[in-house]
Amino acid sequence: MPQPSAPPRRQAGVGFIFAVILLDMLGVGLIIPVFPELVEQFRGGDTSSAAVAVGAIAACYAVAQFLCAPILGALSDRFGRRRILLLSMFGLGVDYLVMGYAPSLGWLFAGRIVAGVMGASITTANAYIADTSTAETRARNYGLVNVAFGVGFILGPIFGGLLGGIDLRLPFFAAAGLCLLNSLYGFLVLPESLAPENRSAFSLRKANPVSSIVHLRTYPLVASLAVAFLLLALAQRGLETSWVLYTGYRYGWNEFQNGLALAAVGVAAALVQGFLVRPAVTWLGERRAVLVGFGIGTLAFAGYGLAPNGLVLVTVIFAGSLGGIAGPAVQAIIAGTVKPTECCCWSARSVATEGSGAVGPATIDSARRFAMPFDSTSLPIRLFTASHERSWNPADIDFSQERSDWMSFSDDERNLLIRLISGFRVGERGVTHELAPLQFRFRQDGRLEDEMYVTAQMYEEARHVQFFETWLIEALPGRFGVDIPYPNLHGDMFSTRLPATMRALFEDDSPEALLNAIMLYHFYVEGVGAEASYPIYYKIFERTGKLPALNRGIRLIQRDEARHIGFGVYVLQRLLAEHPHLVDQFEAQVEAMRPFAEDGPNQTFAGFERGQAPFDLDYDEYRQLYLDKLEEMRQSIYDGRLAAAV
Structure with a gap:
């Protein structure tokens, strides 16, 4: 029983x-x-x-x-x-x-x-x-x-x-x-569940x-x-x-x-x-x-x-x-x-x-x-295609006139030009170093189209570095940074802020981290800083009729970076649509960038009194341009507009 x-x-x-x-x-x-x-x-x-x-x-x-x-x-x-x-x-x-x-x-x-x-x-x-x-x-x-x-x-x-x-x-x-x-x-x-009589010998089989x-x-x-x-x-x-x-x-x-x-x-x-x-x-x-x-x-x-x-x-x-x-x-x-x-x-x-x-x-x-979905009509793929169709080679540009033009400028004119060019050179090098985390992030997010375009963007930034290094070798009568003094520009923007923000994408997969990275690089560095500086170049070229190779290269670089800015606006619009709570962070970032915009021309105009800058350049005019570009970029996010990129 x-x-x-x-x-x-x-x-x-x-x-x-x-x-x-x-x-x-x-x-x-x-x-x-x-x-x-x-x-x-x-x-x-x-x-x-x-x-x-x-x-x-x-x-x-x-x-x-x-x-x-x-x-x-x-x-x-x-x-x-x-x-x-x-x-x-x-x-x-x-x-x-x-x-x-x-x-x-x-x-x-x-x-x-x-x-x-x-x-x-x-x-x-x-x-x-x-x-x-x-x-x-x-x-x-x-x-x-x-x-x-x-x-x-x-x-x-x-x-x-x-x-x-x-x-x-x-x-x-x-x-x-x-x-x-x-x-x-x-x-x-x-309790034990397997009775002794039901047990079997251990075997390797x-x-x-x-x-x-x-x-x-x-x-x-x-x-x-x-x-x-x-x-x-x-x-x-x-x-x-x-x-x-x-x-x-x-x-x-x-x-x-x-x-x-x-x-x-x-x-x-x-x-x-x-x-x-x-x-x-x-x-x-x-x-x-x-x-x-x-x-x-x-x-x-x-x-x-x-x-x-x-x-x-x-x-x-x-x-x-x-x-x-x-x-x-x-x-x-x-x-x-x-x-x-x-x-x-x-x-x-x-x-x-x-x-x-x-x-x-x-x-x-x-x-x-x-099996990752692929949308051939998406903006990143159209930008990717455009980057190939509109590719250019710095080696195809004729630099033969640059050195004689450079030597014809006064010391003040050369000082302002070298500061302007150095700012771009530092920026192009900095972003070339720091784009890899963005590609990694889009790979982790499964966004193949975005990942593909960032690879094209990395190539373009490296091409911009090649252009500036070639121009410095061909135009300057000495070694840049040795015979020609290298100005200390941008503070910690490219030495600390940009690397820290971009590399955070390796560790932080939040939409907040991605917004920070796009805001600093595409929104400010390219959409505000570079866009507000191009008119300075063009006014110099117009006034002097000199430096045709630099003129050609700057215009090609601006065309490339219009695509970069368009991609950044596209990503920011998508982020705010998917994560509405990020609007407050976006606005806070814009306000945090305002002091940088107000001081934007300082690095180019350093050492010159108001109204005394070479080439008849007006400091206040370009300071206002920085602030206008900041507001223009801000409004482009809300208006659903993309930069003229494709």
Whole structure:
């Protein structure tokens, strides 16, 4: 006659498994918001290098689970489920402590590999559920397990972000505490689920992930389901890696909107697993539930790609969550098909799932790169085409008259000219050095057209550098900066402000950071500073009729930079349309630039009294021109006008 205490012990076991998986997902979720930043600290603030390291660590974590799932499964077949589960949970807790105290990236790397090993105990947890479930309760119990996944996915990143705001390492210690407490709880209450007579000897064949797959030939139905799980997991891993980039590119979602959407995914999954699985599987039967669930999932993935707006996408999220009935039904079929001693069959399913974690992100990321939408009629592509059609070569310009013209000017005239030319030279060099972060940012945002145009812009800026360096060599009777004094211009604009603002794009993917970069470079440096200086050149050329090579080069440079300004206005208009709250930041930036505009001509006119500048140039006239250009650029953003760029 059954012992009266059996049901409570069985329930205690199921509750512990629920906690195992919940804490495993919480641990993963807790460190999601802080792990990349910690890696970045170890890489000396180099975001690009950190991104490579994070990707490598994630792949190694998945590979560790791929390799160790069948090993832990085989060990649980030999020694029982309880020992493996408790050892894994305790080891995971210790591992989180090690990562929390990690003194180097190598320690963090090793810690994530160990976490992958210990996290592979989900295989054993699934086997435990199979051991302790009846035919009537299998689907319900697996549904509860999936609820744990959903709840952990919802709560983990939320608490990880909160704790990470206090200290980057605090989420690791919180995860460690949860795991160690759960291992203590399991030690006190968890019963063994696999009777000694049902245990089997450990063998390397069963512990080999490939052998685990080959072993499925014994169970053709389970093999087919493992293939289905592999394909489903590949799609899911791909969705996870591309979701934020996709929604940001197509719907203009920000971090908060994406967070809400991902929370909605977790809530919907938890509701389906907790309340729908049992009645759905009872009504449809396990096999039909699998077919219906996979069918809904297929339609949902198609819906993610076809949704015309964010509202439809959210609707697809909740509708697609109904496909979650397939997972518990598949697990129930496997549990009802294999023998109690065959945890390696669970291992094979985990091999398929975890293997996709190593392959899926890279596969989908490559596909996403080649399937990135391309709009050949967009303004960036029209600018890109124009930059090729209107390309020019400084070597084709005749510089033969420049030196004799230069020597014909007075000392004051040469002083003003060299200050004017040096300002442009410094600016062209500065932006040539600092455009790469902008290209990186558009690549990260999935904006292929923008990325393409910035590559053309980088080439044009380098061409402008070539022109000024060639002119200085051909026109000046000595070495610039040695025989010809080099004026100290622009303060910290190109030595500090521009590099800091542009390089912030490597670390900060917010729309605020992009607005700051476009405002400083396209809006002010080119749209105000350069545009207000061209009339000074043209008045000198008109008054003197000299320096034909410089005249030709400046006009070609202005034509190129009209495209640059047009692109900057286009990006700013898009940013303000997608993120209306940025209007205040835009206006604040304009006001912050006003003092620079008021002092704009100072660098060219330094050393000359008002009304005494060479070439009859009027300081006040050009000071007002700087302020007029600032207001003109500001109004162009609101009027929807682009500079004459194409």
